[in-house]
Amino acid sequence: MEEITTVLPGPQLPEETGKPFAGSLPKPTPESAHFWEGCKRGELLLQRCGDTGKAYFPPRPFSPYTGTRHVEMFQASGRATLYSYVIHHRAVPGFEPPYAIAVVELEEGPRMMTNILNCPQTPEDLVLDMELEVTFQKMDNEITLPYFRPLKKEGN
Amino acid sequence: MAYQPGSVAVVGAAETTRLGEIRDMSQIMLHADAALNAMQDAGLQPKDIDGIACVGQMMPQQIAHYLGITPKWVDGTTVGGCSFLLHMRHAAAAIAAGYAQTILITHGESGKSRINATPRPPEPESLSGQFEMPYGPFGPATLFPIPVLRYMKTTGTTHEHLAQVAVVQREWAAKNPRAMFKDPITVEDVLNSRLVAYPFHLLQCCLVTDGGGAIIMTSAERAKDFPAKPVYLLGSGESVETTLISQMEDFNSSRAFRVAGSAAFEMAGIKHSDVDHLMIYDAFAHLPLFGLEDLGFCKRGEAKDFIWEGHTRPEGKLPLNTNGGGLSYTHTGMYGMFALQESIRQVRGNAPAQVPGVSLSVTHGVGGMFSSSGTIIFSNQRP
Numbered sequence: 001m002e003e004i005t006t007v008l009p010g011p012q013l014p015e016e017t018g019k020p021f022a023g024s025l026p027k028p029t030p031e032s033a034h035f036w037e038g039c040k041r042g043e044l045l046l047q048r049c050g051d052t053g054k055a056y057f058p059p060r061p062f063s064p065y066t067g068t069r070h071v072e073m074f075q076a077s078g079r080a081t082l083y084s085y086v087i088h089h090r091a092v093p094g095f096e097p098p099y100a101i102a103v104v105e106l107e108e109g110p111r112m113m114t115n116i117l118n119c120p121q122t123p124e125d126l127v128l129d130m131e132l133e134v135t136f137q138k139m140d141n142e143i144t145l146p147y148f149r150p151l152k153k154e155g156n
Numbered sequence: 157m158a159y160q161p162g163s164v165a166v167v168g169a170a171e172t173t174r175l176g177e178i179r180d181m182s183q184i185m186l187h188a189d190a191a192l193n194a195m196q197d198a199g200l201q202p203k204d205i206d207g208i209a210c211v212g213q214m215m216p217q218q219i220a221h222y223l224g225i226t227p228k229w230v231d232g233t234t235v236g237g238c239s240f241l242l243h244m245r246h247a248a249a250a251i252a253a254g255y256a257q258t259i260l261i262t263h264g265e266s267g268k269s270r271i272n273a274t275p276r277p278p279e280p281e282s283l284s285g286q287f288e289m290p291y292g293p294f295g296p297a298t299l300f301p302i303p304v305l306r307y308m309k310t311t312g313t314t315h316e317h318l319a320q321v322a323v324v325q326r327e328w329a330a331k332n333p334r335a336m337f338k339d340p341i342t343v344e345d346v347l348n349s350r351l352v353a354y355p356f357h358l359l360q361c362c363l364v365t366d367g368g369g370a371i372i373m374t375s376a377e378r379a380k381d382f383p384a385k386p387v388y389l390l391g392s393g394e395s396v397e398t399t400l401i402s403q404m405e406d407f408n409s410s411r412a413f414r415v416a417g418s419a420a421f422e423m424a425g426i427k428h429s430d431v432d433h434l435m436i437y438d439a440f441a442h443l444p445l446f447g448l449e450d451l452g453f454c455k456r457g458e459a460k461d462f463i464w465e466g467h468t469r470p471e472g473k474l475p476l477n478t479n480g481g482g483l484s485y486t487h488t489g490m491y492g493m494f495a496l497q498e499s500i501r502q503v504r505g506n507a508p509a510q511v512p513g514v515s516l517s518v519t520h521g522v523g524g525m526f527s528s529s530g531t532i533i534f535s536n537q538r539p
Binding site for chain 1: 281283289290291306352356
Protein backbone atom coordinates (compact mmCIF):
# COMPACT_ATOMS: atom_id res chain seq x y z
CA MET A 1 0.00 0.00 0.00
CA GLU A 2 1.32 3.40 -0.94
CA GLU A 3 1.24 5.88 1.85
CA ILE A 4 -1.10 8.79 1.17
CA THR A 5 0.29 12.12 2.30
CA THR A 6 -1.24 15.56 2.07
CA VAL A 7 1.13 18.07 0.52
CA LEU A 8 0.68 21.51 2.05
CA PRO A 9 1.77 24.63 0.19
CA GLY A 10 5.16 26.00 1.24
CA PRO A 11 8.65 24.57 1.67
CA GLN A 12 8.64 20.77 1.55
CA LEU A 13 10.50 20.07 4.78
CA PRO A 14 12.41 16.80 5.28
CA GLU A 15 10.76 16.34 8.69
CA GLU A 16 7.33 16.30 7.03
CA THR A 17 8.09 14.58 3.73
CA GLY A 18 10.75 12.13 4.88
CA LYS A 19 12.72 13.11 1.78
CA PRO A 20 15.75 15.37 1.26
CA PHE A 21 14.90 19.03 0.63
CA ALA A 22 14.86 19.62 -3.14
CA GLY A 23 15.44 23.38 -2.88
CA SER A 24 18.62 25.40 -2.59
CA LEU A 25 20.53 25.19 0.70
CA PRO A 26 23.14 27.63 1.96
CA LYS A 27 26.84 26.84 2.11
CA PRO A 28 28.36 28.56 5.15
CA THR A 29 31.45 30.74 4.77
CA PRO A 30 34.03 31.72 7.42
CA GLU A 31 32.03 34.90 8.09
CA SER A 32 28.67 33.15 8.49
CA ALA A 33 29.63 29.80 10.06
CA HIS A 34 28.68 30.96 13.58
CA PHE A 35 25.19 31.91 12.38
CA TRP A 36 24.54 28.48 10.86
CA GLU A 37 26.02 26.73 13.91
CA GLY A 38 23.62 28.77 16.04
CA CYS A 39 20.66 27.65 13.91
CA LYS A 40 21.63 24.02 14.55
CA ARG A 41 21.34 24.74 18.30
CA GLY A 42 18.02 26.54 17.84
CA GLU A 43 19.52 29.99 18.36
CA LEU A 44 19.03 32.95 16.02
CA LEU A 45 22.33 34.84 16.32
CA LEU A 46 22.74 38.48 15.39
CA GLN A 47 25.67 40.86 15.70
CA ARG A 48 25.79 44.29 17.26
CA CYS A 49 28.00 47.25 16.32
CA GLY A 50 30.53 48.03 19.08
CA ASP A 51 30.24 51.78 18.42
CA THR A 52 26.50 52.31 18.02
CA GLY A 53 25.01 49.24 19.68
CA LYS A 54 22.81 48.70 16.63
CA ALA A 55 22.11 45.14 15.50
CA TYR A 56 22.76 44.08 11.91
CA PHE A 57 22.25 41.17 9.52
CA PRO A 58 23.49 39.28 7.50
CA PRO A 59 26.59 38.37 9.54
CA ARG A 60 30.00 39.93 8.94
CA PRO A 61 32.90 40.51 11.36
CA PHE A 62 32.63 44.31 11.27
CA SER A 63 29.95 46.94 11.63
CA PRO A 64 28.27 48.23 8.45
CA TYR A 65 27.42 51.41 10.41
CA THR A 66 30.91 52.57 11.42
CA GLY A 67 33.35 50.01 10.01
CA THR A 68 34.58 48.98 13.44
CA ARG A 69 35.77 45.39 13.83
CA HIS A 70 34.63 45.59 17.44
CA VAL A 71 31.34 43.69 17.23
CA GLU A 72 29.41 41.49 19.60
CA MET A 73 27.36 38.39 18.85
CA PHE A 74 24.09 37.86 20.70
CA GLN A 75 20.99 35.70 20.56
CA ALA A 76 17.92 37.39 19.13
CA SER A 77 14.58 37.05 20.87
CA GLY A 78 13.12 35.29 17.83
CA ARG A 79 10.17 37.69 17.81
CA ALA A 80 9.39 39.43 14.52
CA THR A 81 6.63 41.05 12.50
CA LEU A 82 5.65 40.40 8.89
CA TYR A 83 7.12 43.22 6.81
CA SER A 84 6.26 42.30 3.21
CA TYR A 85 5.96 39.27 0.91
CA VAL A 86 4.92 37.80 -2.41
CA ILE A 87 2.94 34.59 -2.93
CA HIS A 88 4.56 32.61 -5.74
CA HIS A 89 2.12 30.62 -7.85
CA ARG A 90 4.53 28.46 -9.82
CA ALA A 91 6.22 25.24 -8.74
CA VAL A 92 9.86 25.48 -7.71
CA PRO A 93 11.98 22.49 -6.59
CA GLY A 94 11.38 22.03 -2.87
CA PHE A 95 8.24 24.19 -2.75
CA GLU A 96 4.54 23.47 -3.24
CA PRO A 97 2.72 26.48 -4.72
CA PRO A 98 1.26 28.83 -3.80
CA TYR A 99 3.86 29.76 -1.18
CA ALA A 100 4.87 33.04 0.37
CA ILE A 101 8.41 34.40 0.15
CA ALA A 102 8.42 36.80 3.06
CA VAL A 103 10.58 39.44 4.69
CA VAL A 104 10.22 39.78 8.46
CA GLU A 105 11.41 42.55 10.74
CA LEU A 106 13.11 41.19 13.84
CA GLU A 107 12.37 42.75 17.21
CA GLU A 108 16.02 43.91 17.28
CA GLY A 109 15.62 45.82 13.98
CA PRO A 110 17.23 43.84 11.15
CA ARG A 111 15.06 42.24 8.47
CA MET A 112 15.49 38.81 6.92
CA MET A 113 13.93 36.70 4.20
CA THR A 114 12.04 33.59 5.27
CA ASN A 115 8.93 31.48 4.74
CA ILE A 116 5.94 31.59 7.06
CA LEU A 117 5.08 28.14 8.44
CA ASN A 118 1.88 26.96 10.16
CA CYS A 119 -0.18 29.54 8.31
CA PRO A 120 -2.37 29.36 5.19
CA GLN A 121 -0.46 30.98 2.32
CA THR A 122 -3.14 33.53 1.46
CA PRO A 123 -3.32 37.35 1.60
CA GLU A 124 -6.17 37.04 4.11
CA ASP A 125 -4.04 35.02 6.53
CA LEU A 126 -0.73 36.76 5.88
CA VAL A 127 -1.44 40.21 7.28
CA LEU A 128 1.34 42.81 7.29
CA ASP A 129 2.71 43.56 10.76
CA MET A 130 1.29 40.34 12.24
CA GLU A 131 3.40 38.97 15.10
CA LEU A 132 5.68 36.03 14.37
CA GLU A 133 8.22 33.85 16.13
CA VAL A 134 11.23 31.93 14.84
CA THR A 135 11.12 28.17 14.40
CA PHE A 136 14.00 25.99 13.22
CA GLN A 137 13.86 23.12 10.74
CA LYS A 138 16.67 20.61 10.20
CA MET A 139 17.21 20.36 6.43
CA ASP A 140 20.19 17.97 6.53
CA ASN A 141 23.12 17.20 8.85
CA GLU A 142 24.86 20.47 7.95
CA ILE A 143 22.04 22.97 7.64
CA THR A 144 19.17 24.00 9.89
CA LEU A 145 17.11 26.90 8.52
CA PRO A 146 15.31 29.57 10.53
CA TYR A 147 11.64 30.01 9.56
CA PHE A 148 8.87 32.04 11.16
CA ARG A 149 5.32 31.19 12.24
CA PRO A 150 2.43 33.16 13.75
CA LEU A 151 3.16 33.92 17.40
CA LYS A 152 1.31 31.64 19.75
CA LYS A 153 -0.04 33.93 22.44
CA GLU A 154 -0.17 32.54 25.96
CA GLY A 155 -3.66 32.16 27.35
CA ASN A 156 -5.27 31.91 23.91
CA MET B 157 37.08 69.45 -13.40
CA ALA B 158 33.31 69.11 -13.34
CA TYR B 159 31.50 67.68 -16.35
CA GLN B 160 30.18 70.50 -18.54
CA PRO B 161 26.54 69.71 -19.41
CA GLY B 162 26.21 69.03 -23.13
CA SER B 163 29.94 68.56 -23.76
CA VAL B 164 29.38 64.96 -24.95
CA ALA B 165 26.72 63.76 -27.40
CA VAL B 166 25.15 60.63 -28.85
CA VAL B 167 25.89 60.45 -32.59
CA GLY B 168 24.72 56.91 -33.28
CA ALA B 169 21.92 54.83 -31.79
CA ALA B 170 20.07 51.73 -32.95
CA GLU B 171 18.42 48.55 -31.80
CA THR B 172 18.81 45.10 -33.33
CA THR B 173 17.13 44.78 -36.73
CA ARG B 174 14.48 42.58 -35.14
CA LEU B 175 13.15 42.18 -31.59
CA GLY B 176 11.17 39.39 -29.99
CA GLU B 177 12.15 35.80 -30.80
CA ILE B 178 15.39 35.74 -32.79
CA ARG B 179 16.29 32.08 -33.30
CA ASP B 180 19.01 32.75 -35.88
CA MET B 181 21.36 34.83 -33.71
CA SER B 182 23.41 33.95 -30.64
CA GLN B 183 23.92 36.50 -27.91
CA ILE B 184 27.20 37.86 -29.30
CA MET B 185 25.61 38.35 -32.73
CA LEU B 186 22.81 40.37 -31.14
CA HIS B 187 25.51 42.71 -29.77
CA ALA B 188 27.09 42.87 -33.23
CA ASP B 189 23.81 43.39 -35.12
CA ALA B 190 22.95 46.37 -32.89
CA ALA B 191 26.52 47.73 -33.13
CA LEU B 192 26.54 47.51 -36.93
CA ASN B 193 23.19 49.34 -37.07
CA ALA B 194 24.49 52.07 -34.73
CA MET B 195 27.70 52.45 -36.76
CA GLN B 196 25.60 52.79 -39.91
CA ASP B 197 23.49 55.43 -38.15
CA ALA B 198 26.67 57.36 -37.32
CA GLY B 199 28.42 56.67 -40.64
CA LEU B 200 31.31 54.92 -38.89
CA GLN B 201 33.30 51.72 -39.26
CA PRO B 202 34.87 49.62 -36.47
CA LYS B 203 38.27 51.27 -37.08
CA ASP B 204 36.71 54.62 -36.07
CA ILE B 205 35.75 53.35 -32.59
CA ASP B 206 38.38 53.72 -29.85
CA GLY B 207 36.37 52.92 -26.73
CA ILE B 208 33.97 50.11 -25.87
CA ALA B 209 31.60 49.25 -23.05
CA CYS B 210 29.29 46.29 -22.54
CA VAL B 211 27.98 44.04 -19.76
CA GLY B 212 29.50 40.80 -18.60
CA GLN B 213 32.56 38.96 -17.39
CA MET B 214 35.17 39.09 -20.20
CA MET B 215 32.57 40.52 -22.60
CA PRO B 216 34.35 43.75 -23.65
CA GLN B 217 37.21 41.59 -24.95
CA GLN B 218 34.81 39.36 -26.87
CA ILE B 219 32.85 42.24 -28.41
CA ALA B 220 36.00 44.21 -29.34
CA HIS B 221 37.52 41.19 -31.04
CA TYR B 222 34.28 40.11 -32.75
CA LEU B 223 33.66 43.59 -34.19
CA GLY B 224 37.30 44.31 -35.04
CA ILE B 225 37.75 47.22 -32.63
CA THR B 226 41.04 48.25 -30.97
CA PRO B 227 39.91 50.17 -27.90
CA LYS B 228 42.05 52.40 -25.72
CA TRP B 229 39.23 52.73 -23.17
CA VAL B 230 37.16 49.84 -21.80
CA ASP B 231 34.25 49.56 -19.36
CA GLY B 232 32.69 46.28 -18.33
CA THR B 233 30.46 47.62 -15.58
CA THR B 234 27.92 44.88 -14.90
CA VAL B 235 25.26 45.96 -12.43
CA GLY B 236 22.14 44.55 -14.11
CA GLY B 237 19.71 46.10 -16.55
CA CYS B 238 20.75 49.73 -16.02
CA SER B 239 24.44 49.02 -16.73
CA PHE B 240 24.24 50.90 -20.05
CA LEU B 241 23.25 54.11 -18.27
CA LEU B 242 26.37 53.78 -16.13
CA HIS B 243 28.41 53.03 -19.28
CA MET B 244 27.12 56.29 -20.81
CA ARG B 245 28.01 58.24 -17.68
CA HIS B 246 31.51 56.71 -17.57
CA ALA B 247 31.97 57.23 -21.32
CA ALA B 248 31.06 60.91 -21.04
CA ALA B 249 33.71 61.35 -18.35
CA ALA B 250 36.25 59.41 -20.42
CA ILE B 251 35.60 61.53 -23.53
CA ALA B 252 35.82 64.72 -21.48
CA ALA B 253 39.14 63.48 -20.03
CA GLY B 254 40.51 62.59 -23.45
CA TYR B 255 40.79 58.83 -22.78
CA ALA B 256 38.88 58.07 -25.97
CA GLN B 257 37.16 60.00 -28.76
CA THR B 258 34.44 57.69 -30.07
CA ILE B 259 32.88 55.17 -27.70
CA LEU B 260 30.56 52.29 -28.58
CA ILE B 261 28.22 50.81 -25.95
CA THR B 262 26.54 47.53 -26.91
CA HIS B 263 23.85 45.25 -25.55
CA GLY B 264 22.70 41.90 -26.86
CA GLU B 265 20.75 39.28 -24.97
CA SER B 266 19.19 36.04 -26.07
CA GLY B 267 16.75 36.30 -23.19
CA LYS B 268 14.04 34.16 -24.77
CA SER B 269 15.87 31.78 -27.12
CA ARG B 270 18.86 31.53 -24.73
CA ILE B 271 21.43 30.88 -27.48
CA ASN B 272 24.79 31.23 -25.69
CA ALA B 273 22.99 33.25 -23.02
CA THR B 274 24.83 34.14 -19.83
CA PRO B 275 24.16 31.45 -17.21
CA ARG B 276 23.00 32.71 -13.85
CA PRO B 277 23.96 29.87 -11.51
CA PRO B 278 22.90 30.09 -7.89
CA GLU B 279 25.99 30.19 -5.73
CA PRO B 280 25.14 28.68 -2.33
CA GLU B 281 28.04 30.50 -0.66
CA SER B 282 26.97 33.95 -1.90
CA LEU B 283 24.95 36.25 0.31
CA SER B 284 21.80 35.55 -1.69
CA GLY B 285 22.61 31.82 -1.80
CA GLN B 286 22.82 31.75 1.99
CA PHE B 287 20.16 34.21 3.07
CA GLU B 288 17.53 34.35 0.31
CA MET B 289 17.64 31.40 -2.10
CA PRO B 290 16.72 28.77 0.54
CA TYR B 291 13.28 30.41 0.84
CA GLY B 292 12.25 29.71 -2.74
CA PRO B 293 12.71 32.84 -4.86
CA PHE B 294 12.88 31.86 -8.52
CA GLY B 295 13.85 34.73 -10.78
CA PRO B 296 13.00 38.44 -10.73
CA ALA B 297 9.20 37.95 -10.58
CA THR B 298 9.54 36.46 -7.10
CA LEU B 299 12.03 39.04 -5.80
CA PHE B 300 11.46 42.42 -7.42
CA PRO B 301 7.84 42.74 -6.15
CA ILE B 302 8.67 41.83 -2.54
CA PRO B 303 8.47 45.47 -1.34
CA VAL B 304 5.13 46.09 -3.09
CA LEU B 305 2.71 45.07 -0.30
CA ARG B 306 4.59 47.28 2.16
CA TYR B 307 4.55 50.18 -0.33
CA MET B 308 0.81 49.67 -0.86
CA LYS B 309 0.15 49.77 2.88
CA THR B 310 2.31 52.87 3.39
CA THR B 311 0.94 54.86 0.45
CA GLY B 312 -2.63 53.60 0.07
CA THR B 313 -1.83 52.32 -3.42
CA THR B 314 -4.41 49.74 -4.58
CA HIS B 315 -4.30 46.73 -6.87
CA GLU B 316 -6.25 48.83 -9.40
CA HIS B 317 -3.60 51.57 -9.29
CA LEU B 318 -0.89 49.01 -10.00
CA ALA B 319 -2.95 47.54 -12.85
CA GLN B 320 -3.39 50.99 -14.39
CA VAL B 321 0.38 51.22 -14.93
CA ALA B 322 0.16 48.34 -17.42
CA VAL B 323 -2.99 49.74 -19.04
CA VAL B 324 -1.38 53.12 -19.79
CA GLN B 325 1.78 51.58 -21.16
CA ARG B 326 -0.27 49.43 -23.49
CA GLU B 327 -1.82 52.65 -24.85
CA TRP B 328 1.67 53.77 -25.85
CA ALA B 329 2.57 50.35 -27.24
CA ALA B 330 -0.49 50.49 -29.51
CA LYS B 331 1.23 53.36 -31.34
CA ASN B 332 4.50 51.45 -31.81
CA PRO B 333 4.67 48.87 -34.64
CA ARG B 334 7.72 47.20 -33.04
CA ALA B 335 5.99 46.63 -29.70
CA MET B 336 5.45 42.99 -28.78
CA PHE B 337 1.93 43.57 -27.38
CA LYS B 338 -0.32 46.25 -28.88
CA ASP B 339 -3.93 45.25 -28.12
CA PRO B 340 -5.69 47.53 -25.61
CA ILE B 341 -6.18 46.16 -22.09
CA THR B 342 -8.28 47.27 -19.11
CA VAL B 343 -7.67 47.25 -15.36
CA GLU B 344 -9.98 44.22 -15.21
CA ASP B 345 -7.92 42.41 -17.88
CA VAL B 346 -4.77 42.97 -15.82
CA LEU B 347 -6.34 41.80 -12.56
CA ASN B 348 -7.89 38.78 -14.30
CA SER B 349 -4.60 37.70 -15.87
CA ARG B 350 -2.80 34.77 -14.25
CA LEU B 351 -1.26 35.41 -10.83
CA VAL B 352 2.52 35.07 -11.09
CA ALA B 353 3.62 36.28 -7.66
CA TYR B 354 0.86 37.98 -5.65
CA PRO B 355 0.26 40.89 -5.76
CA PHE B 356 1.42 40.78 -9.40
CA HIS B 357 -0.37 39.22 -12.35
CA LEU B 358 1.13 38.27 -15.70
CA LEU B 359 0.32 41.62 -17.32
CA GLN B 360 2.23 43.45 -14.54
CA CYS B 361 5.44 41.54 -15.32
CA CYS B 362 7.86 42.32 -18.14
CA LEU B 363 8.18 40.40 -21.35
CA VAL B 364 11.05 38.02 -22.06
CA THR B 365 12.56 38.61 -25.51
CA ASP B 366 15.69 38.48 -27.62
CA GLY B 367 17.28 41.69 -28.87
CA GLY B 368 19.87 44.36 -28.33
CA GLY B 369 20.89 47.93 -28.86
CA ALA B 370 23.98 50.10 -29.27
CA ILE B 371 24.94 53.72 -28.70
CA ILE B 372 27.91 55.73 -30.03
CA MET B 373 29.14 58.81 -28.16
CA THR B 374 31.67 61.51 -28.92
CA SER B 375 32.49 65.09 -27.95
CA ALA B 376 29.98 67.83 -28.76
CA GLU B 377 32.58 69.50 -30.98
CA ARG B 378 33.00 66.39 -33.15
CA ALA B 379 29.28 65.57 -33.00
CA LYS B 380 28.44 68.42 -35.37
CA ASP B 381 30.10 66.51 -38.24
CA PHE B 382 27.90 63.40 -37.99
CA PRO B 383 24.82 62.70 -40.14
CA ALA B 384 22.23 62.74 -37.33
CA LYS B 385 21.42 65.73 -35.15
CA PRO B 386 23.42 65.30 -31.91
CA VAL B 387 21.68 64.29 -28.70
CA TYR B 388 23.56 66.00 -25.91
CA LEU B 389 24.16 64.44 -22.50
CA LEU B 390 23.33 67.09 -19.92
CA GLY B 391 23.58 65.09 -16.73
CA SER B 392 23.97 61.63 -15.24
CA GLY B 393 23.92 59.78 -11.96
CA GLU B 394 24.57 56.30 -10.63
CA SER B 395 24.42 54.29 -7.44
CA VAL B 396 24.10 50.80 -5.99
CA GLU B 397 22.47 49.56 -2.82
CA THR B 398 22.27 45.79 -2.17
CA THR B 399 21.75 42.60 -4.14
CA LEU B 400 19.58 41.31 -1.27
CA ILE B 401 16.12 42.78 -1.66
CA SER B 402 15.37 41.76 1.91
CA GLN B 403 18.07 44.21 3.02
CA MET B 404 16.87 47.31 1.12
CA GLU B 405 16.92 50.23 3.55
CA ASP B 406 13.36 51.29 2.73
CA PHE B 407 10.67 49.21 1.02
CA ASN B 408 8.82 52.41 0.05
CA SER B 409 11.69 54.05 -1.82
CA SER B 410 14.95 53.08 -3.50
CA ARG B 411 18.08 54.72 -2.11
CA ALA B 412 19.91 53.99 -5.38
CA PHE B 413 17.12 55.78 -7.32
CA ARG B 414 17.35 58.84 -5.10
CA VAL B 415 21.15 59.09 -5.30
CA ALA B 416 21.33 58.58 -9.08
CA GLY B 417 18.37 60.82 -9.86
CA SER B 418 19.39 63.79 -7.74
CA ALA B 419 22.98 63.65 -9.07
CA ALA B 420 21.73 63.75 -12.67
CA PHE B 421 19.33 66.65 -12.11
CA GLU B 422 21.98 68.61 -10.23
CA MET B 423 24.62 68.03 -12.93
CA ALA B 424 22.21 69.03 -15.72
CA GLY B 425 21.01 72.06 -13.78
CA ILE B 426 17.39 71.46 -14.76
CA LYS B 427 14.04 71.59 -12.99
CA HIS B 428 11.40 68.87 -13.15
CA SER B 429 9.15 71.21 -15.10
CA ASP B 430 11.81 71.33 -17.87
CA VAL B 431 11.35 67.61 -18.60
CA ASP B 432 9.32 66.89 -21.76
CA HIS B 433 9.59 63.12 -21.76
CA LEU B 434 10.47 60.41 -19.24
CA MET B 435 11.51 56.77 -19.36
CA ILE B 436 11.47 54.73 -16.13
CA TYR B 437 12.69 51.14 -16.44
CA ASP B 438 9.56 49.05 -15.84
CA ALA B 439 10.50 45.44 -15.27
CA PHE B 440 7.39 45.30 -13.06
CA ALA B 441 4.41 47.59 -12.55
CA HIS B 442 5.59 49.21 -9.32
CA LEU B 443 8.78 50.65 -10.78
CA PRO B 444 7.22 53.68 -12.50
CA LEU B 445 5.61 54.58 -9.14
CA PHE B 446 8.90 54.31 -7.26
CA GLY B 447 10.67 56.19 -10.07
CA LEU B 448 8.21 59.09 -10.21
CA GLU B 449 8.51 59.56 -6.45
CA ASP B 450 12.23 58.94 -6.00
CA LEU B 451 13.12 61.24 -8.91
CA GLY B 452 10.96 63.94 -7.36
CA PHE B 453 8.22 64.21 -10.01
CA CYS B 454 5.65 63.25 -7.36
CA LYS B 455 5.54 63.42 -3.58
CA ARG B 456 5.67 60.13 -1.68
CA GLY B 457 2.45 58.18 -2.28
CA GLU B 458 1.18 60.47 -5.03
CA ALA B 459 2.51 58.60 -8.08
CA LYS B 460 -0.54 56.32 -8.08
CA ASP B 461 -2.84 59.32 -8.55
CA PHE B 462 -0.52 60.94 -11.10
CA ILE B 463 -0.78 57.85 -13.33
CA TRP B 464 -4.47 57.20 -12.57
CA GLU B 465 -5.35 60.78 -13.57
CA GLY B 466 -3.73 60.24 -16.98
CA HIS B 467 -0.71 62.52 -16.78
CA THR B 468 1.64 59.86 -18.20
CA ARG B 469 -0.59 58.63 -21.05
CA PRO B 470 -0.67 59.90 -24.65
CA GLU B 471 -1.60 63.63 -24.57
CA GLY B 472 -0.69 63.75 -20.84
CA LYS B 473 1.63 66.39 -19.39
CA LEU B 474 4.49 63.95 -18.67
CA PRO B 475 4.62 61.22 -21.37
CA LEU B 476 6.17 58.15 -19.71
CA ASN B 477 7.52 54.93 -21.25
CA THR B 478 6.36 55.91 -24.71
CA ASN B 479 7.68 52.77 -26.45
CA GLY B 480 5.32 50.63 -24.33
CA GLY B 481 8.05 49.80 -21.81
CA GLY B 482 9.30 46.50 -20.56
CA LEU B 483 5.69 45.52 -19.95
CA SER B 484 4.57 45.81 -23.60
CA TYR B 485 7.49 46.76 -25.91
CA THR B 486 10.39 44.40 -25.23
CA HIS B 487 12.53 43.13 -22.35
CA THR B 488 15.61 41.03 -23.06
CA GLY B 489 16.58 40.79 -19.40
CA MET B 490 18.48 44.10 -19.42
CA TYR B 491 15.95 46.64 -20.67
CA GLY B 492 17.95 49.80 -19.84
CA MET B 493 19.38 49.94 -23.36
CA PHE B 494 15.85 50.11 -24.82
CA ALA B 495 14.77 52.88 -22.45
CA LEU B 496 17.82 54.89 -23.58
CA GLN B 497 17.03 54.22 -27.26
CA GLU B 498 13.50 55.56 -26.82
CA SER B 499 14.72 58.74 -25.09
CA ILE B 500 17.21 59.28 -27.93
CA ARG B 501 14.48 58.74 -30.57
CA GLN B 502 12.12 61.15 -28.80
CA VAL B 503 14.81 63.85 -28.56
CA ARG B 504 15.76 63.29 -32.21
CA GLY B 505 12.06 63.51 -33.12
CA ASN B 506 11.79 60.12 -34.85
CA ALA B 507 10.02 57.89 -32.33
CA PRO B 508 7.08 55.74 -33.50
CA ALA B 509 4.85 57.38 -30.87
CA GLN B 510 6.57 60.76 -31.16
CA VAL B 511 5.62 63.32 -28.51
CA PRO B 512 5.46 66.77 -30.14
CA GLY B 513 8.28 69.14 -29.26
CA VAL B 514 10.48 66.97 -27.04
CA SER B 515 13.66 68.84 -26.25
CA LEU B 516 14.61 67.28 -22.91
CA SER B 517 14.23 63.64 -21.91
CA VAL B 518 15.18 61.70 -18.77
CA THR B 519 15.95 57.97 -18.74
CA HIS B 520 15.97 56.32 -15.34
CA GLY B 521 17.18 52.75 -14.98
CA VAL B 522 17.17 50.01 -12.39
CA GLY B 523 19.26 46.87 -12.15
CA GLY B 524 19.01 43.60 -10.30
CA MET B 525 15.99 44.00 -8.00
CA PHE B 526 16.66 47.60 -6.88
CA SER B 527 20.34 46.77 -6.42
CA SER B 528 21.55 49.48 -8.79
CA SER B 529 20.38 52.56 -10.62
CA GLY B 530 21.43 55.03 -13.29
CA THR B 531 19.91 58.25 -14.64
CA ILE B 532 20.73 60.02 -17.92
CA ILE B 533 19.39 63.41 -19.04
CA PHE B 534 19.35 64.14 -22.79
CA SER B 535 18.65 67.27 -24.83
CA ASN B 536 18.76 68.29 -28.47
CA GLN B 537 20.02 71.71 -27.33
CA ARG B 538 23.54 72.27 -26.06
CA PRO B 539 23.33 74.61 -23.04
